[in-house]
Amino acid sequence: MNQNEKFQLRTETQEGRCIVYLSGELDLDSASQLRAAMAPLMELTDRELILNLRDLKYIDSTGIGIFVSVLKARHAKNAPFEVEAIPPGIRKLFDMTGITSFLTKS
Incomplete structure (x- = not known):
C-alpha cells in the first residue's frame, strides 16, 4: 500500500x-485508529458530529460497523450525527447495506 x-x-x-x-x-487495520479518535467526540453532545468522507477511497465492514456504532451512541444521547461528501462507490455500498438514510440528511 x-x-x-x-x-x-x-x-x-x-x-x-x-x-x-x-x-x-x-479497514480492519485502521479501525482502531478511528475508534480511538471517535470515543471522546461522541461525548460532545452539544455539537453536531460530522464525518466527511470526500477523500475516503475504501471502507470495509469493520468501518461500516464503527459508523453504525457511532450512529447508535449519538442517537441514544439525542446528539446529531451525519456523514457527508460520500464518494459514489462508498455511497453504493451504504445503499446496498441500507444505512444511507440513517447517516445522511435527506
Missing part, C-alpha cells in the same frame, strides 16, 4: 460542529 492509500483522519472544530475528515482506506 502506498502512502496515499493509508488511512488518515483530521478533526476540525467549529462553533456547534465537529467535523472529522477521513481519507485513504478504512
Whole structure:
C-alpha cells in the first residue's frame, strides 16, 4: 500500500460542529485508529458530529460497523450525527447495506 492509500483522519472544530475528515482506506487495520479518535467526540453532545468522507477511497465492514456504532451512541444521547461528501462507490455500498438514510440528511 502506498502512502496515499493509508488511512488518515483530521478533526476540525467549529462553533456547534465537529467535523472529522477521513481519507485513504478504512479497514480492519485502521479501525482502531478511528475508534480511538471517535470515543471522546461522541461525548460532545452539544455539537453536531460530522464525518466527511470526500477523500475516503475504501471502507470495509469493520468501518461500516464503527459508523453504525457511532450512529447508535449519538442517537441514544439525542446528539446529531451525519456523514457527508460520500464518494459514489462508498455511497453504493451504504445503499446496498441500507444505512444511507440513517447517516445522511435527506
